[in-house]
Amino acid sequence: MKNTLIITIALVVSSLFTSCDDTLDLQPISDIGEEEYYTSTEQINLAVVGIYNSLQGVMDTEWILTELRSDNTYMSPQNSETANIPYRQVDRFVLNSQNIYVEEYWSSLYRTVSLANNVITQIEIVEDEDLKSRYEAEARFLRAHAYFKLVRLWGGVFIVDQPISGQEAKTMDRSSESDVYDFIIEDLLFASENLPSEVDGSELGRLTSWAAKAELGKVYLTAEGGYEQEAIAQLSDVVNNSPYTYLSSYEDVFNISNEYNSEILFAVRYQSGSVGLGAPFANYFSPLQSDSYVVTGSGDELNVPTTSMSNAYNISDTRKDVSMADSWVGLNGQVNEFRYIKKYNSDFANVDDAGNDWPIIRYTDVMLLLAEAINENGGPTAEAISLLNTVRQRAGLTDYTSSEVGTYFDFKLALEEERKLEFAFENQRWFDLVRTGRALTVMNSHFATEDQYNNPDDPQFFTGPIEEYQLLLPIPQYEIDLNPSIAQNIGY
Structure with missing residues (x-):
């Protein structure tokens, strides 16, 4: 039994949310849910735990819209064509705004946003200043984490920073990608300054300032506007000054008896034992x-x-x-x-x-992101090549030489391949391809060469080249129906 955050979740989440107003479960943005009212520090703490718990709902469909859309995986040709149409639509990039997983993932992310907003707007209930800052920082990190996924998959989305009524939500419009990134960065800066530097014991699994800095570094590397130096500053701090490090064995990172080890900065926690918190x-x-x-x-x-x-x-x-x-x-x-x-x-x-558990931020991720940021800031340096080779050494591979990865593009391709293997099936690949501008090239090669899409005995799986508009997902149709003034993403 894990003596960690997951136990707290198992004990309190059910009682916390059975008393919540039903509007919390309605479809955001159209019915994002007005705020719940808390009366004590303990209730705020339980509400924060509830935000963590909401990530299980996020993860339940995230792999469909990230890993299944990448060249890492596909929908099995053995699986029923008629029973699994929504999966195949995603896999073959023929989905539309009514795809059930587009709707479910969008809704789950905005549920996390809604729960975070309830905490943030009522944080003054907490009298202890340190606890107040920490709880707000946790909520703002988790809100930023949800928005980071939203903006990368849908582009400009609705910024909701406080509980609102369903009627108010129906009058909102989408913000620009730039504004969404500014909002994310503001939340993560607050989190990095107000989260504790370490947690242990019964709090293992709660966020630290190092996790916020790592996420912030990835956000800086992803957002347009030339934030490479800011990314380097955040990621270097984690690599060089944090208590985290990579394990000597890749297998040990994922050993269920060794979870939340020194390589894991943040993970979504699960608990088996028929307590409603198991991973599927x-x-x-x-x-x-x-x-x-x-x-x-x-x-x-x-x-x-x-x-x-x-x-x-x-x-x-x-x-x-x-x-x-x-x-x-x-x-x-x-x-x-x-x-x-x-x-x-x-x-x-x-x-x-x-x-x-499902790892969200690992130390090797931070190492390779730092190597990427260095390369984007002027090409590969000895430090960048060393970071890449350190990850390869643990995997049992030989080092790259400077003659092999000494140019910007050679290093970029080598790093792309290393991340593919290091973070296989962790929902990182799609975001990596989009961030580096390689998604169209890689995915069109994937569709042209992968056996699944080129078997003459199964012509129904043939998939042609995708276009740039398909890198974004469509806004769920129910949002458009409730507010026809909302702009749908181009192509849908």
């Missing part, structure tokens, strides 16, 4: 009809590593066996040649109830 991903990603030979209760095979993903690993790369498998062994030792993700597998008793 082991079952989502494991092979169809595998009974319990891979994980308890078989799998849905909804998110399958591509052929190119499997082939991308060097034979000596120790990360592959931790992240995925090319086959599984079933009844009577029969080998079934079907690839599957294994990074989130563990022993658990009930379907969709694994205890594996």
